[in-house]
Amino acid sequence: MTEQENESKKVENVIIIGSGPAGYTAALYTSRSDLEPLVFEGFQWGGLLQQTTDVENYPGYPEGIMGPEMMQQFRDQAERFGTRFVTDDVTGVELSSDGGLHRVFLGDEEHLAKSVILAMGAEPRKLGVPGEEELASRGVSYCATCDAAFFRDKPTIVVGGGDTAMEDATFLAKFAKDVKVIHRRDEFRASAVMLNRARETENIELLTPYTIDRFEAGDGGMLDKVVLANTSGGENRELDIDGAFIAVGHQPNSHIVMGQVDTDENGYVQVEGPSTRTNLAGVFAAGDLVDHTYRQAVTAAGSGCAAALDAEGYLRDTPPDAEAHWAGEPDRIEAAGEAVADSAAG
Numbered sequence: 031m032t033e034q035e036n037e038s039k040k041v042e043n044v045i046i047i048g049s050g051p052a053g054y055t056a057a058l059y060t061s062r063s064d065l066e067p068l069v070f071e072g073f074q075w076g077g078l079l080q081q082t083t084d085v086e087n088y089p090g091y092p093e094g095i096m097g098p099e100m101m102q103q104f105r106d107q108a109e110r111f112g113t114r115f116v117t118d119d120v121t122g123v124e125l126s127s128d129g130g131l132h133r134v135f136l137g138d139e140e141h142l143a144k145s146v147i148l149a150m151g152a153e154p155r156k157l158g159v160p161g162e163e164e165l166a167s168r169g170v171s172y173c174a175t176c177d178a179a180f181f182r183d184k185p186t187i188v189v190g191g192g193d194t195a196m197e198d199a200t201f202l203a204k205f206a207k208d209v210k211v212i213h214r215r216d217e218f219r220a221s222a223v224m225l226n227r228a229r230e231t232e233n234i235e236l237l238t239p240y241t242i243d244r245f246e247a248g249d250g251g252m253l254d255k256v257v258l259a260n261t262s263g264g265e266n267r268e269l270d271i272d273g274a275f276i277a278v279g280h281q282p283n284s285h286i287v288m289g290q291v292d293t294d295e296n297g298y299v300q301v302e303g304p305s306t307r308t309n310l311a312g313v314f315a316a317g318d319l320v321d322h323t324y325r326q327a328v329t330a331a332g333s334g335c336a337a338a339l340d341a342e343g344y345l346r347d348t349p350p351d352a353e354a355h356w357a358g359e360p361d362r363i364e365a366a367g368e369a370v371a372d373s374a375a376g
């Protein structure tokens with residue numbers, strides 16, 4: 031048996047799936063509790079902050095820090111206490127519905143665990159238009175709470191027509207010179223209260239019915255212009271802008287657990303708040319995978335900590351039976367059986 035095959039027969043105390051602030055914080059806490067966590071950190075390890083530049087709102091960094099550097103530090107801190115990492119995507123899971131062992135798969139490779147922490151995050155939906163990818167973090171942003179303050183007195187747009195777009199526009203308007211909300215239809219999905227708040231804000235203008243045709247860079251390689259396509263056959267428009275905030279929704283990375291743990295209508299994993307317990311014993315969930323409200327690194331890290339403490343409490347208070355505990359170690363199972371028989375006879 032190869033070392034890898036041997037490793038895959040071991041029963042882990044806790045497997046963590048995902049490696050943003052939630053997954054790495056869960057790893058830090060469970061490794062410091064001597065639970066020897068195994069983290070499947072994904073091929074794109076480090077989570078969403080790998081895609082950004084300055085992070086100015088994470089406590090403890092008065093000068094700010096670059097997103098990728100911060101995630102490397104999160105990882106290093108968890109590694110210091112013995113966390114093991116596999117830099118690959120989990121392809122499937124079979125989560126026990128009766129408190130037994132959970133199975134986690136990387137292709138054909140199977141790993142067993144007494145508890146699992148889900149921390150796969152949620153991806154902001156992209157528009158898929160020319161210039162968007164190249165100008166991400168160079169003027170194109172997916173997080174107004176994170177980046178609005180970088181656009182003080184600058185012309186900006188928000189793309190979207192729901193509550194998040196209105197909330198982003200209202201927040202951004204506190205900093206930006208002006209905010210144009212671009213929406214493909216004349217009607218908005220946003221609630222009346224959010225829409226009215228945006229309408230009543232002096233430097234917000236609602237522009238419909240337009241979609242984004244493309245983003246263009248200026249001389250310095252930063253976002254400089256957006257071309258809007260009129261969806262009802264009218265004239266296209268060009269706007270000079272410094273910032274574009276895309277607010278067309280998020281897609282939680284819950285497909286591998288879909289149909290096994292409870293999710294809401296948008297695919298977010300549901301937990302029994304304020305805990306991180308899912309509907310399955312021994313399965314916990316944290317970070318943006320459960321959170322469609324706050325979506326910040328610090329809130330994700332906080333819930334990763336809570337998931338680690340919940341998993342630790344579960345392992346302490348719910349010892350699995352001997353067979354599950356020693357799965358893959360037949361000698362010990364046999365010895366345990368003999369010991370039970372001896373004590374019954376004696």
Ligand SMILES: Cc1cc2nc3c(=O)[nH]c(=O)nc-3n(C[C@H](O)[C@H](O)[C@H](O)COP(=O)(O)OP(=O)(O)OC[C@H]3O[C@@H](n4cnc5c(N)ncnc54)[C@H](O)[C@@H]3O)c2cc1C
Pocket residue numbers: 047048049050051052053070071072073074075076077078079081082084085086087088118119120121149150151152154171172173176177283286316317318319325326327328330
């Ligand atoms: C451009 C941008 C800038 C941002 N800037 C800030 C900021 O300045 N400050 C701030 O507080 N927040 C910021 N945010 C928000 C912040 O990044 C998120 O709230 C935070 O990263 C969520 O952490 P998480 O651990 O829940 O998930 P994520 O960071 O999304 O991490 C999830 C991880 O799980 C992995 N994964 C997914 N599926 C699998 C699988 N099947 N197997 C294994 N691994 C898997 C992914 O590869 C990823 O690495 C920003 C977001 C974006 C998009």
